[in-house]
Amino acid sequence: MTVLRNRFVRRVAETAGILFGVAVLVFVMLRAIPGDQITAGLGTEAAALTPAQRQALEQYYGLDQPLVTQFFSWLGNMFTGNFGYSARSQQSVLELTMNALPVTFELAVLSIVLALLIGVPLGMLAASRPNSVRDAAGQAVSLAGLSIPAFLLATTLLSVFAASFGFNPNGQGFATLLEDPLLNLRQMLLPALVLGFGIAAPILRTTRTAVLEVRSDDFVRTARAKGVPERRLQVRHVLGNALVPIVTMTGLQFGYLLGGAVVVEQIFSVPGIGRQVLLGIQQKEYAVVQSTVLVIALAFVLVNLVTDLLYRVIDPRVGAS
Amino acid sequence: MRRSPAGVAGVVILALLAVVAVLSYAGLLPYDPVAQHPPSRFLGPSGAHLFGTDQFGRDVFSRVAAGVGNSALIAVVAVAFATVVGTLGGLVAGFYRGVADGAIGGVTNVLFAFPPLLLALSLASVLERNWFTIAVAIAVVYVPIFIRVTRGPVLSLREIEYVKAAVSTGQSRWQIMLRHVLPNITSIIVVQVALSLSWAVLTEASLSFLGLGTPPPAPSLGSMIFEARSLVFVAPWTLIAPGVVVVLLVVGLNLLGDGLRDTLDVRNRGDR
Numbered sequence: 001m002t003v004l005r006n007r008f009v010r011r012v013a014e015t016a017g018i019l020f021g022v023a024v025l026v027f028v029m030l031r032a033i034p035g036d037q038i039t040a041g042l043g044t045e046a047a048a049l050t051p052a053q054r055q056a057l058e059q060y061y062g063l064d065q066p067l068v069t070q071f072f073s074w075l076g077n078m079f080t081g082n083f084g085y086s087a088r089s090q091q092s093v094l095e096l097t098m099n100a101l102p103v104t105f106e107l108a109v110l111s112i113v114l115a116l117l118i119g120v121p122l123g124m125l126a127a128s129r130p131n132s133v134r135d136a137a138g139q140a141v142s143l144a145g146l147s148i149p150a151f152l153l154a155t156t157l158l159s160v161f162a163a164s165f166g167f168n169p170n171g172q173g174f175a176t177l178l179e180d181p182l183l184n185l186r187q188m189l190l191p192a193l194v195l196g197f198g199i200a201a202p203i204l205r206t207t208r209t210a211v212l213e214v215r216s217d218d219f220v221r222t223a224r225a226k227g228v229p230e231r232r233l234q235v236r237h238v239l240g241n242a243l244v245p246i247v248t249m250t251g252l253q254f255g256y257l258l259g260g261a262v263v264v265e266q267i268f269s270v271p272g273i274g275r276q277v278l279l280g281i282q283q284k285e286y287a288v289v290q291s292t293v294l295v296i297a298l299a300f301v302l303v304n305l306v307t308d309l310l311y312r313v314i315d316p317r318v319g320a321s
Numbered sequence: 322m323r324r325s326p327a328g329v330a331g332v333v334i335l336a337l338l339a340v341v342a343v344l345s346y347a348g349l350l351p352y353d354p355v356a357q358h359p360p361s362r363f364l365g366p367s368g369a370h371l372f373g374t375d376q377f378g379r380d381v382f383s384r385v386a387a388g389v390g391n392s393a394l395i396a397v398v399a400v401a402f403a404t405v406v407g408t409l410g411g412l413v414a415g416f417y418r419g420v421a422d423g424a425i426g427g428v429t430n431v432l433f434a435f436p437p438l439l440l441a442l443s444l445a446s447v448l449e450r451n452w453f454t455i456a457v458a459i460a461v462v463y464v465p466i467f468i469r470v471t472r473g474p475v476l477s478l479r480e481i482e483y484v485k486a487a488v489s490t491g492q493s494r495w496q497i498m499l500r501h502v503l504p505n506i507t508s509i510i511v512v513q514v515a516l517s518l519s520w521a522v523l524t525e526a527s528l529s530f531l532g533l534g535t536p537p538p539a540p541s542l543g544s545m546i547f548e549a550r551s552l553v554f555v556a557p558w559t560l561i562a563p564g565v566v567v568v569l570l571v572v573g574l575n576l577l578g579d580g581l582r583d584t585l586d587v588r589n590r591g592d593r
Contacts, residue, residue, distance in 0.1 A: 018434050146519075146571070151531075151546065151547075156564070255436040258436035277443075278442075281446040297435055300434060
């Protein structure tokens with residue numbers, strides 16, 4: 001148990017170190033942009049500022065402080081919940097993030113569920129008869145998932161559904177799950193389908209490989225000899241043991257999901273965290289970008305940590321050595 | 322490669338697209354991809370305009386061809402940069418271990434903490450935008466993948482007899498790394514290059530779709546698809562042509578990567 005706890009503590013410390021590095025990188029990146037908050041906010045009018053005005057603004061934004069001080073005051077503020085302020089939306093970035101995060105979280109969960117529903121059965125089907133027609137079909141689906149850009153699929157689905165079936169729930173204002181669950185799910189359907197299709201491909205491939213490997217194991221033959229029904233054999237014995245690589249792969253896809261969310265949320269007007277970053281970039285609201293990117297990296301790193309700990313639960317052999 | 326039909330299919334698709342890209346580099350396209358000609362707006366596909374024309378009367382075939390050229394250029398430069406930097410990083414980390422390994426590992430972990438597209442997006446948004454900086458933004462995302470893919474095999478190679486023998490004959494570390502270790506990990510790197518190219522094309526297309534890629538009027542497959550969104554029903558060819566071509570390009574690279582992996586028998590595949 002102490003081994004496990006030490007391991008946990010070490011992983012958490014490592015995660016904290018990574019996040020500090022991420023914070024440094026994000027800070028340096030945004031400072032590398034020519035100009036500062038003042039020129040970004042005022043545009044060309046910034047040139048008309050008198051030196052005294054400029055100095056006052058610099059003092060206001062803390063730009064007269066050394067970079068190291070600026071960095072630590074930003075980081076310290078993040079810890080106390082002060083993520084900065086978005087002048088355009090007249091809201092604090094914390095407030096924006098608290099509204100956007102659950103939306104993206106819901107989208108991510110739905111996408112993963114859809115991806116597993118597509119990827120795992122198709123992967124098992126492909127593995128049930130390697131090098132057959134159904135295997136080739138599975139491979140073709142996964143190749144399509146890997147090769148069709150999310151933005152192309154999203155654009156096409158949006159126009160086809162809107163024009164041919166008059167289905168365009170994303171055309172009206174966004175409803176959260178609590179406000180109007182039915183409308184919300186209709187609005188999430190296409191975005192989740194696009195993202196889910198993208199990550200179904202690697203899940204399908206992983207399932208196929210893992211199932212093929214487990215299938216030829218001795219214990220499967222023994223179970224079959226004992227007369228375990230085929231369905232139970234496939235689900236409990238084969239899939240159960242193929243689960244570790246599938247869970248790992250699903251966890252790894254979370255990064256793709258968060259990146260893809262930027263594109264898909266933008267196209268379907270879903271007010272999630274990805275759209276918040278993109279809007280921040282487009283409107284040059286660096287306070288928004290800086291804090292939001294850090295929040296996303298935090299989410300990503302935490303998911304990786306959870307995945308890592310989760311497969312120790314699924315497979316007790318992991319980490320025992 | 323001959324034993325892998327998928328790989329062969331990939332090569333054929335890529336060869337076709339390469340011809341198109343070369344035509345665009347050589348300036349041999351039927352029309353100037355950026356020249357506007359309002360009288361011939363929204364012409365359907367015909368002998369004169371193979372893929373029709375867009376809302377400014379520009380020839381869609383020429384624009385798609387130039388877009389393929391641009392995408393290929395950016396993807397190749399980005400992956401070349403990532404391969405060189407990442408492989409060197411992985412070699413040094415795996416071979417020297419100790420402090421170098423710790424430092425390189427730290428940078429790798431930090432870069433891996435970003436969702437890939439988000440990192441490229443943030444970098445592209447802060448850099449002055451032209452084809453080269455886009456390539457750099459994409460390259461940074463793929464450097465850690467190459468580091469991770471090479472470091473592991475290097476760690477085990479350095480314990481193998483012939484490497485130890487080379488150490489005992491007094492060759493310098495760099496000589497050993499480049500002459501004895503690197504040749505033994507080339508198949509892993511080659512497969513990773515093919516797969517990374519397909520992701521680089523996707524990333525570039527996504528960036529330009531979001532308006533953070535090569536600035537207009539330079540044609541790019543992503544921005545063409547973005548512009549075609551509202552024209553789907555007036556001129557569907559403006560969406561179909563770049564859409565089909567971008568998918569073909571990525572399919573070709575994925576098939577090539579799968580074929581190479583099967584032929585060279587490389588099992589591990591880096592995460593995206």
